[in-house]
Amino acid sequence: MRLDDLEESQHVEDSRGRGAFGGRSIGIGTIAIALVAMYFGVDPSLVLNIAQQAQPTQSAAVPADSNDPKVKFVSKVLWSTEQVWQALLSGTGRQYTPPALEIFSGATATACGQGQSAMGPFYCPADQKVYIDLSFYQELQDRFKAPGDFAQAYVIAHEVGHHVQNLLGTSEKVQQARQQARSEAVANAYSVRLELQADCYAGVWAHHANQQFRILEEGDIEEALTAATAIGDDTLQKQAQGYAVPDSFTHGSSEQRVHWFKQGLQAGNVNDCNTFK
Template identity: 85%
Template sequence: MRLDDLEDSQHVEDSRGRGLIGGRSIGIGTIAIALVAMYFGVDPNLVLNLAQQGQPAVQTSAPPADSNDPNVKFVSKVLWSTEQVWQTIFTAAGQQYSAPNLEIFGGATQTACGQGQAAMGPFYCPADQKVYIDLSFYQELQQRFKAPGDFAQAYVIAHEVGHHVQNLLGISQKVQQARQQAGSEAAANAYSVKLELQADCYAGVWAHHANQQFRILQDGDIEEALRAATAIGDDTLQKQARGYAVPDSFTHGSAEQRVLWFKTGLQSGSVNDCNTFKKSV
């Protein structure tokens, strides 16, 4: 991924010096449930504390982060590129884009949606309009999910910013209402899947325009993103965890769906092509 023309975002916070840790390891099913709960404004501790038998988090004292940390610089530049792309798209539509802050944390952190933990992966909290990421996730992406590469890492950030775009457009609020009115857990999960797939499509829209504006793409970059989308598909994760997949329990979409919607946004660059709520795959 080419970063030469990207600047540093002014919306990155590094709270690793005041992180929270605690509790026992938790299963992937619990993590998925907690992540969905957090996105919709429910305190994930209601899920995580049960899984950890109520073991409390404790405050830690970590050394201050290095302001020249290359990982922080990378995140900052990618976030800046999302700001430029979405500002342009919103302006063209006669709307105003308000960029999210991004907090880099270590272990755990307090958010307006409850306590976030590294085990949950990167996430977006609509209550404070912030993206959260523990950079250890990138090691997990490379080692556990076998999806290395800087563009794979950028895709993850762009996906979470996609949730912010949904929040600004009022889409996430409508989905929350629909989930609450759904007649079954499977129906509620289906709405979550459509929301996540749209965020994947928005990540593709970002890649399309960022490459037009800043020539970010290099050979192999798209393949990196597609590998990442495949690796974190619900069916892939469930098969790794228990040997089989249960589609009715999907909350983020299958590997095939995630790849398809990212490619849809990438190819067209149009937000209008990302209406996952009207299309099926």
């Protein structure tokens, strides 16, 4: 993947190295009270826990260090999504507000609840932010056998696709439909369609980013398709339990994910990403 013509996004934050209290500030006075409590035989952790709960959550995210090659890569990919989607949405008379992207380690507080590394990269519509623990990229290579920088870029582009869905109102409509669904299988089917559309949007990004910045090198598309295949619901379920249960799919089968990414890549048209037909 060629990054030479890409700039770095100004919307990348880094919350790695946050303290044990997950970004909540515990003052010196509170610590002193805890020590006094310990002197009188009271468990000091009770004081600290109460103080922590009483404190408003404070974001410990700071502008990311672009000297870190992994951070620089994420920042450049995010910048390319900003350029592509700003142009595409402005062409329809809509304004594109780019999401922030927070790099975290282990766990982080979000407007959608506690984010965990085990969840993989995710998008929170409540704070319009993409979250990623960079250790996922090693897992993508080792566990899912999907190495390569373009596979990593596809992951970011997919989550940004969810942001586009949020801006267009698609996410809210799907959430309402899921709540009114007559069964869990039907609700899951709506989730699958939302995820497949995000895959298609990732393909749309790749199409236009390559036109604008010539990002693609030999083997890049294969890397993305390998990643899409590796994280299909059927593939993951067969690995975990030996068989697949389609009614429980939430992201789509490997074949579906590959199909919709290729659809967006080849067409480069948002209108060709209607997975809800």
